Amino acid sequence: MSKVFSSTKSAYLAGFLDGDGSIYVRLKPNKDYRYGFQIAPYIVFFQSNKGREKFEKLCSVMGIGYIRERNDGILEYVINRQAEIQTFLKAIYPYLVLKREQAKLMLKILEKKKMVKSQKEFNQLAQLVDQFRNLNYSKKRKRYTLTP
Amino acid sequence: MSKVFSSTKSAYLAGFLDGDGSIYVRLKPNKDYRYGFQIAPYIVFFQSNKGREKFEKLCSVMGIGYIRERNDGILEYVINRQAEIQTFLKAIYPYLVLKREQAKLMLKILEKKKMVKSQKEFNQLAQLVDQFRNLNYSKKRKRYTLTP
Numbered sequence: 001m002s003k004v005f006s007s008t009k010s011a012y013l014a015g016f017l018d019g020d021g022s023i024y025v026r027l028k029p030n031k032d033y034r035y036g037f038q039i040a041p042y043i044v045f046f047q048s049n050k051g052r053e054k055f056e057k058l059c060s061v062m063g064i065g066y067i068r069e070r071n072d073g074i075l076e077y078v079i080n081r082q083a084e085i086q087t088f089l090k091a092i093y094p095y096l097v098l099k100r101e102q103a104k105l106m107l108k109i110l111e112k113k114k115m116v117k118s119q120k121e122f123n124q125l126a127q128l129v130d131q132f133r134n135l136n137y138s139k140k141r142k143r144y145t146l147t148p
Numbered sequence: 149m150s151k152v153f154s155s156t157k158s159a160y161l162a163g164f165l166d167g168d169g170s171i172y173v174r175l176k177p178n179k180d181y182r183y184g185f186q187i188a189p190y191i192v193f194f195q196s197n198k199g200r201e202k203f204e205k206l207c208s209v210m211g212i213g214y215i216r217e218r219n220d221g222i223l224e225y226v227i228n229r230q231a232e233i234q235t236f237l238k239a240i241y242p243y244l245v246l247k248r249e250q251a252k253l254m255l256k257i258l259e260k261k262k263m264v265k266s267q268k269e270f271n272q273l274a275q276l277v278d279q280f281r282n283l284n285y286s287k288k289r290k291r292y293t294l295t296p
Contacts, residue, residue, distance in 0.1 A: 008159035012243050015163025018206075019193070045167070047246075054246045058166075061245075095160050097209075098195075098202045 005091050013062070013088075014095035021045045023089075023102040024136055025109060027129050035122040039113055039129065041085050041106060045077040064088065086110055102135050153239045161210070161236075162243035169193045171237075171250040172284055173257060175277050183270040187261055187277065189233055189254060193225040212236065234258055250283050 005013065017023070022044045030038040043065075047055040055075055059067055065079035079085055089103045096103055109128050116122050153161065165171070170192045178186040191213075195203040203223055207215055213227035227233055237251045244251055257276050264270050 007156050008243060011156035011159035012163035012166075012245070015160035015165075016167040017163075018160075019164040019167025019169065021167065051246060058245050095156060097160070097206050098199060 009061075010091045011095040014092040014097075016045065016058075017043070017092060018096060018098040020047070021099070022136070023099055023106055025106060025129050025132050027126060035116075035119060037122075037126070039109070039125070041080065041082060041110060043079040043085055043088065047075045047077075049073045049075055051075075062088075082110055082113075102132070105132060105135065157209075158239045159243040162240040162245075164193065164206075165191070165240060166244060166246040168195070169247070170284075171247055171254055173254060173277050173280050175274060183264075183267060185270075185274070187257070187273070189228065189230060189258060191227040191233055191236065195223045195225070197221040197223055199223075210236075230258055230261075250280070253280060253283065 023042070024044075025039060025041040028038045028040050029036065032038075045055075045059075049069065052075060055077065056067065059065065059077050062079075064081070064084040065077055067075055067077050069075055079088060086107065089107055093100070093103050093107075105128065109125065109132075112121075112125050112128065116125055171190070172192075173187060173189040176186045176188050177184065180186075193203075193207075197217065200223060203225065204215065207213065207225050210227075212229070212232040213225055215223055215225050217223055227236060234255065237255055241248070241251050241255075253276065257273065257280075260269075260273050260276065264273055
């Protein structure tokens with residue numbers, strides 16, 4: 001990440017992420033990886049195509065990530081490089097209101113990811129990834145338990 | 149509006165508005181009003197119900213507006229008092245990136261609204277309100293012209 005954001009720029013980006021962005025991490029099955037899975041972290045912002053010009057301006061200010069257009073015309077601004085996600089989240093963390101827990105858990109996962117040295121440690125990491133799902137989706141989600 | 153926001157708070161709210169919020173103004177037919185229409189300005193933020201607790205926290209920090217729940221479960225945080233909209237927009241304006249034009253036009257409309265003294269001046273004001281529609285919807289919207 002080439003720039004260090006000013007405090008107001010960091011605060012702006014925290015607000016933008018809280019309002020429009022998404023932080024998540026996926027476990028993707030991939031035989032090329034030692035433990036059979038790739039850990040793929042993402043920060044994504046969304047805009048409809050009509051705001052393309054300004055969205056591109058905003059993204060160029062950040063100096064990281066890339067823009068892609070979905071088939072339905074929605075623009076996604078994606079940050080998926082680990083080092084960029086870490087620098088970005090550390091900069092905006094003090095100003096986050098709505099997505100603090102996700103940011104904290106993501107930073108923890110990325111830190112732990114570097115240290116994994118066994119299948120057991122990888123499994124622990126995978127459990128942290130699972131916690132993400134609970135943060136991003138409703139805590140009131142119904143769990144159906146079959147009882148005899 | 150009871151609080152003056154710090155610069156990072158203003159920047160955060162600018163980012164949140166850019167990401168998730170909406171600025172618009174409606175001309176509502178209303179016979180009680182001198183020129184037959186009420187000019188109703190709004191700033192609205194949206195969140196799904198699952199983020200209710202944090203959204204309420206965020207809104208209480210602002211100290212203005214109110215929360216309402218739509219039938220589809222989406223929460224709307226609405227600021228619709230003229231003085232509050234003005235104070236809010238003036239505070240966050242320096243940090244806005246995507247919605248600068250809307251904020252500028254809204255402030256112009258609210259300023260002009262106080263000065264209206266004739267039907268002609270009201271019509272000019274109504275034209276400004278019409279400009280809003282063009283800002284909020286696609287500039288590439290097709291206009292069909294019937295030619296002979």
